[in-house]
Amino acid sequence: MKIVIQHSPSDAGRVAARQIASTLRLQQNGIIGLATGSSPQPLYEALAALVRAGEVSFASTRGFALDEYVGIDPDHPESYHSIIARDAIAPLGMDPRLVRVPSGSGSVEEVDEAAVEYEAAIREAGGVDVQILGIGANGHIGFNEPGSAADSVTRRVDLAPETIAANSRFFPSVADVPTQAVSQGLGTILSARAIVLVANGSEKAQAVRDALEGPIEASCPASFLREHDDVTFCLDEQAAALLSAETRARSVTTALDDSTALSH
Numbered sequence: 001m002k003i004v005i006q007h008s009p010s011d012a013g014r015v016a017a018r019q020i021a022s023t024l025r026l027q028q029n030g031i032i033g034l035a036t037g038s039s040p041q042p043l044y045e046a047l048a049a050l051v052r053a054g055e056v057s058f059a060s061t062r063g064f065a066l067d068e069y070v071g072i073d074p075d076h077p078e079s080y081h082s083i084i085a086r087d088a089i090a091p092l093g094m095d096p097r098l099v100r101v102p103s104g105s106g107s108v109e110e111v112d113e114a115a116v117e118y119e120a121a122i123r124e125a126g127g128v129d130v131q132i133l134g135i136g137a138n139g140h141i142g143f144n145e146p147g148s149a150a151d152s153v154t155r156r157v158d159l160a161p162e163t164i165a166a167n168s169r170f171f172p173s174v175a176d177v178p179t180q181a182v183s184q185g186l187g188t189i190l191s192a193r194a195i196v197l198v199a200n201g202s203e204k205a206q207a208v209r210d211a212l213e214g215p216i217e218a219s220c221p222a223s224f225l226r227e228h229d230d231v232t233f234c235l236d237e238q239a240a241a242l243l244s245a246e247t248r249a250r251s252v253t254t255a256l257d258d259s260t261a262l263s264h
């Protein structure tokens, strides 16, 4: 487990981008796990800068998104289909035909069948090389809310009231926020070969502390990441604000160019 603390979200995003680019450079036709939300946006911007500089290409990289709302039109601007297209596929120059997002459309049976098929597709592709994650203020990753099992797979889930409230900022009112989603499970996420989590801002500080210092249990789904052997937490100072002196002492605050600090 590596913990990187940087002054600003954009610096944390640049470190995370470097980590991802170096992982994928080792893979011909690699597979990236894509996350939505405000947390990964500086990371996608930093990756796009690396693409423009010719340091990395995602043209033949396959992608699997973490999650999608149930019952939302994929063309809705706040669907995760739209957000992944906008925030990841376009700026990274990915081939949209190589990127999949779980389906939240159709009948309950169709959504559930598509979730099973999505899980199988990730396995059949050989698994994710590097998974990008944000974190919810309640410690969720993907849409695996507190109480999710460590070995859960892609499935339909109920959103916690606090998640619905947090995500209402993207919808006209809280009543318009979908109450269910399809999410890769914790087991799916933990099967990625490398994981890079980004967290910014004081509203994530408690979740980051619980994830890194609390018990490893379902009350904080992100705490299960500590059982994975290749995880990097890229934090800005505000998200790291509640970490103990011991945790901070283990963290890397090095200059961005010092890639040796992030090597395995």
Ligand SMILES: N[C@@H]1[C@@H](O)[C@H](O)[C@@H](COP(=O)(O)O)O[C@@H]1O
Binding pocket: 035, 036, 037, 038, 039, 040, 066, 067, 133, 134, 135, 136, 137, 141, 142, 143, 163, 167
């Ligand atoms: N399902 C997503 C998560 O993948 C994301 O990490 C989290 C935090 O979002 P943000 O980064 O915008 O705070 O909430 C959403 O509900």
